[in-house]
Amino acid sequence: MNRRTFLKVLGSGVPVAAFSCRDRREAERLAAGESVNPSELAWGKAPCRYCGTGCGVEVGVKDGRVMAVRGDEKSPVNRGLLCVKGYHLPAMLYGADRLLHPQRRLPDGSLERISWDQALALVADKFAHTLATGGPGEVAVYGSGQWTVFDGYAAVKWVKGGMRSNNIDPNARLCMASAVMGFMTQFGSDEPMGCYDDFEAGDDFVLWGNNMAEMHPVLFSRILERKRQKPDVRIVDVATRRTPSSQYADLYVEIRPNTDLALANAVLHLLVANGAVDRAFVRDNVVFMRGVEDLEEIGYGCYGEQAERYVFKDRGRPSSFAELEAFLADYAPARAAEICGVPEEQIRALASLYGDRGRGTVSLWCMGVNQHVRGTWMNNLITDLHLLTGKIGRPGANPFSLTGQPSACGTVREVGTLANRLPADMLVTRPEHRAKAEEIWGLEPGTIPAQPGYHAVDMFRALARGDVKTMWIQTTNPWVSLPNLHRFERRPGDGRFIVVSDIYPTPTTDVADLILPSAAWVEREGVFGNSERRSQQWEKLVEPPGEAREDAWQIIEVARRMGMGHLFPWPEDDWHEPMWEEYRRFTLGTGKDLASYAELRAARGLRWPVVDGKETPYRYAAGFDPYVKKAKGVHFYKAKAYGERAAFWLRPYQPAAEVPDEEYPFWLTTGRVLEHWHTGSMTRRVGQLHRAVPAAYAELNRADAAALGIGDGDRVRLRSRRGSLELEARVDGRGQPPRGTVFVPFFDESVRINELTLDAMDNISKEPDYKKCAVRVERA
Amino acid sequence: MAKTPAVVRAERRLYDGAPPVIPHQPLGAACIACHDGDGLAVPDLGYAPPMPHAATAGMSALSHCQQCHVFQRTGERFRDNSFAGLRQDLRRGRRLYGGAPPVMPHPVFMRENCTACHAGPAAREEIRTSHPERRNCRQCHLEERLSGGFQRP
Numbered sequence: 001m002n003r004r005t006f007l008k009v010l011g012s013g014v015p016v017a018a019f020s021c022r023d024r025r026e027a028e029r030l031a032a033g034e035s036v037n038p039s040e041l042a043w044g045k046a047p048c049r050y051c052g053t054g055c056g057v058e059v060g061v062k063d064g065r066v067m068a069v070r071g072d073e074k075s076p077v078n079r080g081l082l083c084v085k086g087y088h089l090p091a092m093l094y095g096a097d098r099l100l101h102p103q104r105r106l107p108d109g110s111l112e113r114i115s116w117d118q119a120l121a122l123v124a125d126k127f128a129h130t131l132a133t134g135g136p137g138e139v140a141v142y143g144s145g146q147w148t149v150f151d152g153y154a155a156v157k158w159v160k161g162g163m164r165s166n167n168i169d170p171n172a173r174l175c176m177a178s179a180v181m182g183f184m185t186q187f188g189s190d191e192p193m194g195c196y197d198d199f200e201a202g203d204d205f206v207l208w209g210n211n212m213a214e215m216h217p218v219l220f221s222r223i224l225e226r227k228r229q230k231p232d233v234r235i236v237d238v239a240t241r242r243t244p245s246s247q248y249a250d251l252y253v254e255i256r257p258n259t260d261l262a263l264a265n266a267v268l269h270l271l272v273a274n275g276a277v278d279r280a281f282v283r284d285n286v287v288f289m290r291g292v293e294d295l296e297e298i299g300y301g302c303y304g305e306q307a308e309r310y311v312f313k314d315r316g317r318p319s320s321f322a323e324l325e326a327f328l329a330d331y332a333p334a335r336a337a338e339i340c341g342v343p344e345e346q347i348r349a350l351a352s353l354y355g356d357r358g359r360g361t362v363s364l365w366c367m368g369v370n371q372h373v374r375g376t377w378m379n380n381l382i383t384d385l386h387l388l389t390g391k392i393g394r395p396g397a398n399p400f401s402l403t404g405q406p407s408a409c410g411t412v413r414e415v416g417t418l419a420n421r422l423p424a425d426m427l428v429t430r431p432e433h434r435a436k437a438e439e440i441w442g443l444e445p446g447t448i449p450a451q452p453g454y455h456a457v458d459m460f461r462a463l464a465r466g467d468v469k470t471m472w473i474q475t476t477n478p479w480v481s482l483p484n485l486h487r488f489e490r491r492p493g494d495g496r497f498i499v500v501s502d503i504y505p506t507p508t509t510d511v512a513d514l515i516l517p518s519a520a521w522v523e524r525e526g527v528f529g530n531s532e533r534r535s536q537q538w539e540k541l542v543e544p545p546g547e548a549r550e551d552a553w554q555i556i557e558v559a560r561r562m563g564m565g566h567l568f569p570w571p572e573d574d575w576h577e578p579m580w581e582e583y584r585r586f587t588l589g590t591g592k593d594l595a596s597y598a599e600l601r602a603a604r605g606l607r608w609p610v611v612d613g614k615e616t617p618y619r620y621a622a623g624f625d626p627y628v629k630k631a632k633g634v635h636f637y638k639a640k641a642y643g644e645r646a647a648f649w650l651r652p653y654q655p656a657a658e659v660p661d662e663e664y665p666f667w668l669t670t671g672r673v674l675e676h677w678h679t680g681s682m683t684r685r686v687g688q689l690h691r692a693v694p695a696a697y698a699e700l701n702r703a704d705a706a707a708l709g710i711g712d713g714d715r716v717r718l719r720s721r722r723g724s725l726e727l728e729a730r731v732d733g734r735g736q737p738p739r740g741t742v743f744v745p746f747f748d749e750s751v752r753i754n755e756l757t758l759d760a761m762d763n764i765s766k767e768p769d770y771k772k773c774a775v776r777v778e779r780a
Numbered sequence: 781m782a783k784t785p786a787v788v789r790a791e792r793r794l795y796d797g798a799p800p801v802i803p804h805q806p807l808g809a810a811c812i813a814c815h816d817g818d819g820l821a822v823p824d825l826g827y828a829p830p831m832p833h834a835a836t837a838g839m840s841a842l843s844h845c846q847q848c849h850v851f852q853r854t855g856e857r858f859r860d861n862s863f864a865g866l867r868q869d870l871r872r873g874r875r876l877y878g879g880a881p882p883v884m885p886h887p888v889f890m891r892e893n894c895t896a897c898h899a900g901p902a903a904r905e906e907i908r909t910s911h912p913e914r915r916n917c918r919q920c921h922l923e924e925r926l927s928g929g930f931q932r933p
Contacts, residue, residue, distance in 0.1 A: 037869045037885070038797070060866060068795045068866035073889060080889050081839040083847050087798045096860035217847040218839075225840035244846070504859075675850055684858040688794055688801050692850035694858075 046538035049521040052403030054530025066090040083217040095685030099517035100546025124561035126497045130470040136165030144475035145172035145405030148526035151551040152411035162564035166453030169419045171476040172412040173456035177765035178370040179401040182379025189638035193619040194398025195532040201396030203359035206236045209368015211243040214674040241737035259340040262653035264381035266336030269328040276355030278390030287642045290319040290650045300657035301761035360396030376764035377651035393621040393634035403531045410529015419453035423586035455766040472499040479507040480679040483768040484759040519544035536605035656772040657760030664774035667741040680747035696748035697730040715780035723755035785904040795865020799848040811845040829902035834893035881920040
């Protein structure tokens with residue numbers, strides 16, 4: 001714009017002084033007649049950076065910057081639609097405080113900019129020193145379900161194959177570990193048999209503790225569209241508070257916290273009593289199992305000795321249908337109704353829905369079931385409902401676990417960036433699995449240790465104790481997201497060394513000794529794997545800012561400096577494809593076969609197993625899964641331990657680890673909101689999203705608020721046995737908890753609600769229960 | 781002095797193609813109560829334009845407005861941001877020849893109800909149709925696909 005046109009703007013009476021910069025730019029542009037046609041941008045494909053749905057986006061780039069995204073109409077996941085986070089994706093890259101350079105913490109607490117060479121040498125030196133002095137048990141890597149497959153693969157190879165440690169675990173332990181253990185204990189292989197096609201094939205959709213309208217909005221749109229086209233489609237919302245999802249439900253079942261276990265057992269009770277069991281299916285495809293149920297032995301992972309180390313291991317033994325019938329006697333609808341606090345008719349309605357053979361039922365769940373002190377049990381029970389009725393392994397009838405992070409499946413679960421795992425469902429505890437990994441990685445037999453490392457919560461407990469001394473955290477923000485945060489606070493001079501790779505400053509980089517700037521999303525090449533087993537590849541589309549580099553590169557460079565360069569023998573400018581093809585060898589022939597890199601480049605994602613270039617919508621299902629040779633029905637061919645049948649687990653109801661009492665009379669439940677991604681480090685930097693939900697709040701029931709003299713917008717103080725904080729009350733907001741419950745979202749780093757939560761965990765998956773602890777609510 | 785409609789439009793969007801934020805506070809009514817049909821003139825608030833999403837194929841775009849459109853509860857930013865987005869293309873749609881109906885210069889997806897933006901009180905002058913009575917817009921105006929012309933396979 002030249003001076004004359006600017007004066008013209010002034011002359012036209014536009015009040016420039018009252019304008020923000022943005023307004024002025026816009027006015028200048030309009031006066032100058034500038035405009036850009038979308039066809040002048042270069043458009044590339046990528047999956048969305050945020051949730052596990054894995055929407056396809058087209059990314060518009062001009063002059064090295066992302067200028068727009070649009071929903072990819074060619075993507076079978078989202079068919080052109082996005083949610084508000086996805087539409088506002090590009091601004092996530094351009095926050096003014098992006099981390100641009102490696103920075104080292106000085107003794108006075110300030111940060112000093114250093115070169116990559118210095119930074120990488122420092123990391124290598126710290127890890128090597130700790131290995132030499134304390135051994136592989138004192139180093140740790142804490143990773144992420146937002147890692148690309150490359151980041152996760154480089155990390156697991158370096159930690160397990162290079163440093164000979166199993167101390168690698170991800171934030172996904174806090175998120176979907178219970179679903180992993182659900183699928184592993186029942187099918188001998190992780191991840192769902194169903195897929196998103198179920199949304200157009202199902203008749204009834206049951207949400208178990210899952211606010212899908214906010215957390216998986218695009219998938220929820222597919223269900224709503226199904227209902228629009230087929231009005232007899234029903235949505236059931238089983239929940240502990242009313243959410244935007246409840247508005248769309250035909251049946252809203254409001255249960256007391258943790259009583260979903262009793263509810264599911266009561267439904268099983270009725271299915272058996274009403275003769276709704278698919279006996280032929282059960283006879284041919286199901287075995288019955290029962291595990292440890294002694295509450296004394298199991299505990300909650302947060303009391304007594306378990307508060308330092310939680311290593312309970314379930315022991316299964318064969319059970320039977322006859323034993324199941326006796327077991328279910330405890331869950332007659334009248335008794336369950338009392339436990340759950342729901343009318344008996346609602347339990348009967350659920351049972352008739354699951355028992356109706358003429359209708360396809362899809363069960364959906366996410367954090368309400370996974371972040372649960374008996375989360376694996378609850379996963380088992382939901383799948384049990386499908387096994388008993390034979391509603392599994394066919395279009396429109398499946399239990400389907402939704403994931404929260406973009407590559408919780410692709411990176412964490414498939415690559416196996418967990419303390420006990422190796423790629424493609426393999427375990428470090430199995431000699432033949434270690435041998436296979438050592439063979440593919442070209443390592444000496446015996447390199448990979450057999451003892452599992454620390455799961456996430458125990459890893460940070462070990463760090464606090466000093467049993468872990470050197471830790472690298474990538475792509476996650478544990479100083480906001482860990483439960484019972486106060487116990488993990490760092491003390492100056494604690495002798496630990498913590499490296500944090502991220503894209504923005506967070507409470508986690510605030511406690512780091514070394515901060516490394518990472519490349520984000522389309523600033524690097526990557527692959528994510530979404531909830532329906534779809535691997536989605538994208539190319540690097542823009543340069544990262546400053547000196548930011550991708551996480552995998554950081555790991556590879558540190559490994560090289562530790563003399564472990566043989567783990568990454570690929571050219572420095574072309575290592576993604578060969579790394580993928582090496583990783584892919586773990587999967588071929590196992591039923592988890594991944595597509596070749598060339599196939600992924602060309603596709604809008606492919607769902608594994610991919611055999612002969614063909615993807616698999618429904619696993620274990622004849623006619624869909626190439627590993628099933630039968631003409632009809634299902635074959636659970638991965639469940640070797642159960643004679644290639646699925647395991648039905650008998651699982652009882654047990655109460656939560658902490659329940660409200662006189663001193664702390666409210667349940668505290670925590671969660672997310674549509675507008676923010678997890679701890680908010682990305683979405684809060686997008687103006688539209690921050691302005692929509694600028695701060696955390698405490699959602700209260702109207703009657704509770706009135707009794708406490710609290711109005712909408714008043715300040716309240718929440719207090720638990722572990723901490724207390726002040727925030728704004730919300731009454732009659734978008735969610736409405738029942739009396740005696742308060743809900744707080746966890747995205748706000750200045751209201752760290754996890755200072756109040758309890759580090760109780762699922763007994764099998766070791767995933768924390770963020771949904772239940774006891775608090776007091778007061779006017780502030 | 782009022783801002784031009786084009787500036788107002790740009791202010792409500794991160795970039796051209798992003799869903800606009802909701803420019804008013806929650807009113808306690810369903811969005812569809814005002815943003816349907818031909819829109820609604822609301823006393824003291826102004827004209828509520830109808831939605832442009834008419835039966836967007838297969839994704840039930842009408843059923844959950846706040847999936848994409850959010851209220852703004854503060855004027856503050858958490859941190860500054862230097863994103864500069866795609867801006868609206870104000871050039872006219874191309875014509876095959878003078879007098880031919882112009883092709884649409886933007887995709888139709890999510891904007892199936894042309895009159896929401898091109899007719900009625902909310903339509904900006906520069907994109908207002910001269911013939912709002914002819915409701916079947918796509919009889920004459922084609923969607924310009926960005927992928928180029930026909931090629932024999």
